[in-house]
Amino acid sequence: MADGLDAPSSEYLLSLGTELGDLYHQQDIDIDTFRDQREMRTPAMAEADKDYVLVNVDPRDPDISEEAFQQTAMLTLDRPKLSIVGGEGDTAQTVASKLEHFTEQSLWECGTRTPGQDTMTQVSDACLNDGGGWAKILWASDLWQERYSIPSPNGTATGSDYASYDRATEDAKKKAGPPFVWAYVDPRNVYPQWSGGELVEVLETSQMPMRFAFRRYRLSLDSGGNIVPEELGQAANFIEASRLMSSTVQLYEHWDEEWATWAICGRNYNQQGTGYIVKQYRHRYPFGVPYDYAPGLTMSHWRNRKVGWSIGRTKLWLVKYRQYLRAMHAQYVARDLLSPLVTYGDTPAAMVVGDNGLAKEPQTSIHPGEILNLAPGRQLQRIPYPDAATLEKHMALIDGAIRDLESPRVTTLSGMEGAGFAISQVLSYTRTRIGPVRHGIEALLKGQTEKMWDLIREHAGEKVWVFYGGGGEATSASDAARAEYIGFGPKDLQRPMHIQWEVQAQLPTDEMIMARYAHERLAGGTWGKDEAVSYMGDNPDEIRRSIARDEIRQSDAYKKWLYNEVFALAGRGDMLQEAQQAMARAQFGVPQQGLAGSSPAGAQPQPGVFEGGGPGMGGVPDLGALAAAPNGAGVGPPPYQQVVGGAQQPGGTLPAGGVPLAPHGGVPPPGLAPRSLGGSRGRQ
Numbered sequence: 140m141a142d143g144l145d146a147p148s149s150e151y152l153l154s155l156g157t158e159l160g161d162l163y164h165q166q167d168i169d170i171d172t173f174r175d176q177r178e179m180r181t182p183a184m185a186e187a188d189k190d191y192v193l194v195n196v197d198p199r200d201p202d203i204s205e206e207a208f209q210q211t212a213m214l215t216l217d218r219p220k221l222s223i224v225g226g227e228g229d230t231a232q233t234v235a236s237k238l239e240h241f242t243e244q245s246l247w248e249c250g251t252r253t254p255g256q257d258t259m260t261q262v263s264d265a266c267l268n269d270g271g272g273w274a275k276i277l278w279a280s281d282l283w284q285e286r287y288s289i290p291s292p293n294g295t296a297t298g299s300d301y302a303s304y305d306r307a308t309e310d311a312k313k314k315a316g317p318p319f320v321w322a323y324v325d326p327r328n329v330y331p332q333w334s335g336g337e338l339v340e341v342l343e344t345s346q347m348p349m350r351f352a353f354r355r356y357r358l359s360l361d362s363g364g365n366i367v368p369e370e371l372g373q374a375a376n377f378i379e380a381s382r383l384m385s386s387t388v389q390l391y392e393h394w395d396e397e398w399a400t401w402a403i404c405g406r407n408y409n410q411q412g413t414g415y416i417v418k419q420y421r422h423r424y425p426f427g428v429p430y431d432y433a434p435g436l437t438m439s440h441w442r443n444r445k446v447g448w449s450i451g452r453t454k455l456w457l458v459k460y461r462q463y464l465r466a467m468h469a470q471y472v473a474r475d476l477l478s479p480l481v482t483y484g485d486t487p488a489a490m491v492v493g494d495n496g497l498a499k500e501p502q503t504s505i506h507p508g509e510i511l512n513l514a515p516g517r518q519l520q521r522i523p524y525p526d527a528a529t530l531e532k533h534m535a536l537i538d539g540a541i542r543d544l545e546s547p548r549v550t551t552l553s554g555m556e557g558a559g560f561a562i563s564q565v566l567s568y569t570r571t572r573i574g575p576v577r578h579g580i581e582a583l584l585k586g587q588t589e590k591m592w593d594l595i596r597e598h599a600g601e602k603v604w605v606f607y608g609g610g611g612e613a614t615s616a617s618d619a620a621r622a623e624y625i626g627f628g629p630k631d632l633q634r635p636m637h638i639q640w641e642v643q644a645q646l647p648t649d650e651m652i653m654a655r656y657a658h659e660r661l662a663g664g665t666w667g668k669d670e671a672v673s674y675m676g677d678n679p680d681e682i683r684r685s686i687a688r689d690e691i692r693q694s695d696a697y698k699k700w701l702y703n704e705v706f707a708l709a710g711r712g713d714m715l716q717e718a719q720q721a722m723a724r725a726q727f728g729v730p731q732q733g734l735a736g737s738s739p740a741g742a743q744p745q746p747g748v749f750e751g752g753g754p755g756m757g758g759v760p761d762l763g764a765l766a767a768a769p770n771g772a773g774v775g776p777p778p779y780q781q782v783v784g785g786a787q788q789p790g791g792t793l794p795a796g797g798v799p800l801a802p803h804g805g806v807p808p809p810g811l812a813p814r815s816l817g818g819s820r821g822r823q
Contacts, residue, residue: 144397149414152391152402155342157412159330166446170269170327173449176203176459177268183466194473200462203451206545207268210450210573214267215260217643218247219584222673224637235636236678241625242588244605249276249321261323262433262583263642266576270435271446273324276587277429278422278598282318286311313604313624319591324430326446331432333443341430343392352388352403356417364407366415396427425593431586433579450573454544461537468534471527480519577642584640592632602628 147155160167175181179199184192221243225235250258258274266272280287289307292300324343332340353359359372366388388405391414399422404414437447451458513519595603604626657674660666669679691697 144395146398146419147393147395147400149402149404149416152342152393152400152416153404153412153414155332155340155393156330156344156389156391156404159332159342163330163445166444167327170446173203173269173452173455174327176455177207177451179204181459183462187463187466191467191470193470193477196466196469198462198465198469200458200465202458202461202541202545203455206451207264207449210267211260211264214263214573214577214580214642218243218259219581219640219642221584221588222639222641224639225634232679234631236681237625238627238631238636239678240607241605241627242591244607244625245317245319245591245603246321246584246587248605249317249319250323252320256323258321258323263580265323265326266433266435266580267573268449268451269326269446270449270452271326271444272433272435272580272583273326273329273445274431274433274583274587275322275324275429276590276594277320277322278424278594279318279320280598282315283312285315309602309604309626312602313606313626317591317603317605318599319594321587321591329430329445331430331443331445338428338430338432340395341393341428343394345390345392346387347390349386349388349405352390356403356415358403358415358417360407363409365413366403366405368415394422394428394430397421423597424590425597426590429590431583431590433576433583435576435579437575450576451545454541457537457541457544461534461541464530464534464537468527468530471530474524478521478524481522482513483518483520484516580642581640585638588638588640595627596629596632600629602626602631 179201181199183197183199221239223235223239223242225231225238247259250256262272262274264272286308289304289311292304296304328344330342330344331338332342353369357369358366359369361367361371362373386405388403391400391402391404393400393402399418399420400416401418402414402416404412407413432445434444435447435449436452437444441447511519604624607623607625653675657666657671661668661671666674668682672679672682
């Protein structure tokens with residue numbers, strides 16, 4: 140960066156405007172010519188001899204306009220994709236992925252703040268159809284006005300005060316969004332100055348009504364018609380004031396490596412340049428001027444240009460010639476329909492003499508449906524002009540030449556052998572044709588990305604947040620993902636990272652071909668999963684987390700949690716309780732109407748069993764009976780109904796928990812869930 144540049148004066152800006160205007164004069168004419176044709180403002184017979192005009196028809200050719208809209212739509216259908224490489228390891232990849240989302244969302248949000256404006260779309264359209272796209276990114280501290288208005292804690296503040304201040308400032312920054320302006324610059328009104336291949340100075344112009352400019356910036360005219368502050372202005376006569384106030388002035392926006400300047404410029408009474416600086420400051424941008432340039436179609440010997448060629452420039456003159464030929468063909472058609480007539484033959488009638496003493500021919504104009512009676516011996520006959528076959532052949536020749544220069548189009552699919560291959564070839568040709576334009580836009584996005592990061596480091600000085608999610612503010616931990624913000628500060632951007640933008644021009648067959656190619660290399664062992672995922676345009680760390688989430692959703696623990704959530708949201712607690720009882724029965728063998736492995740109500744337990752089913756069926760063993768005989772054979776069980784009714788049996792007790800002890804001091808087997816025996820059997 141230059142050091143110690145003097146602030147530009149109004150005289151310097153006027154001289155610079157004249158110099159750069161002369162330098163880029165021809166490129167300005169080229170832009171205007173192409174825009175006139177694109178907007179179909181050029182008449183078909185603008186330069187034709189009036190003697191050739193029989194009827195007023197104007198068949199203007201829409202070929203340039205249609206291709207411009209088609210190519211712009213294809214290039215802007217999807218947003219460009221940013222890829223950042225910040226190092227090896229899952230953590231580094233995760234940080235790089237978040238930075239990708241942060242940068243993309245910041246640019247799109249800053250580029251669409253003005254209603255009806257989309258910087259990315261406008262830059263792409265200009266690059267394709269004007270021959271060059273320009274954009275600038277500016278620091279806009281006024282967007283953080285609410286954040287700066289929050290009073291900072293004083294020396295007597297407590298830790299909670301500082302915490303509250305931090306929360307308030309972060310919330311204010313999240314609400315405001317990134318404090319940048321990403322703006323499209325019309326290539327017709329931008330005049331760059333290059334030095335050693337580096338952009339060092341830019342003058343941007345725009346027209347505005349003099350009356351509005353003077354009222355907006357409090358300006359006036361002195362006695363010589365020079366622009367001065369309002370308090371120094373002089374009264375002008377009514378005629379002169381009316382003439383001046385109905386005209387326009389130029390707003391000059393000038394950026395160099397150190398200063399940013401705005402000035403109102405025009406002409407005084409002597410038609411000499413006059414101007415006044417309305418705003419000027421030292422911008423302190425570490426990168427110099429905030430502009431970046433995306434060329435269209437260029438040639439290797441071109442240097443220091445502000446635009447190249449548009450994609451339709453090679454056929455511009457053929458299209459203009461074709462619309463002229465179509466207009467001439469319309470004149471041929473008019474001649475055939477309204478052909479001049481010639482009177483032949485003699486008549487014995489006396490000639491009618493006009494005022495000039497010469498014979499006066501009778502009026503023989505023929506109108507549709509009219510019967511014309513001529514004098515005896517006279518007849519009308521058309522002039523035998525040649526047909527328009529030569530003109531039509533020439534028109535077909537021009538049509539073919541234009542067709543060879545434009546993007547091929549699929550007009551029909553019926554009867555096409557190998558239609559899939561043919562369509563793929565057509566679409567691939569279209570994508571290849573705009574390849575240089577895509578690379579220019581990608582270079583512009585890279586430059587603007589680096590400038591935005593520099594502004595975060597040098598001007599913001601703190602974390603910048605951008606909204607990345609949907610659904611409104613989070614109200615609980617379960618819906619925190621609905622209001623996700625991504626923030627990056629100066630410390631997060633200190634480590635070097637590799638930036639690569641890719642303008643998305645995906646065609647219907649591209650994704651399928653890319654996926655097949657990646658899977659074949661992955662199966663062949665020539666690629667890892669990270670390379671395959673990156674090749675298809677995704678982030679490996681995000682794909683890994685997504686796969687892990689799918690695996691978790693298939694686990695029993697996740698399903699159990701999900702069922703609980705669904706039942707709770709449905710308000711069916713009884714269903715949830717029944718589901719829990721079913722799980723307990725599956726684990727402990729407890730039927731719906733009884734205890735684990737118990738017999739039906741009123742039935743006696745089997746030998747060797749204190750309560751429940753037989754051995755091995757989850758019942759409570761009778762340890763006393765088992766000790767007396769093998770498997771308790773021949774030993775009668777205690778009275779069953781009294782046990783379940785809570786009666787104390789000889790040799791056994793009911794402890795405080797209500798779980799019956801087996802006779803002779805036996806205990807239930809380990810793992811049996813405690814349960815109350817009061818009331819009906821089986822109630823938990």
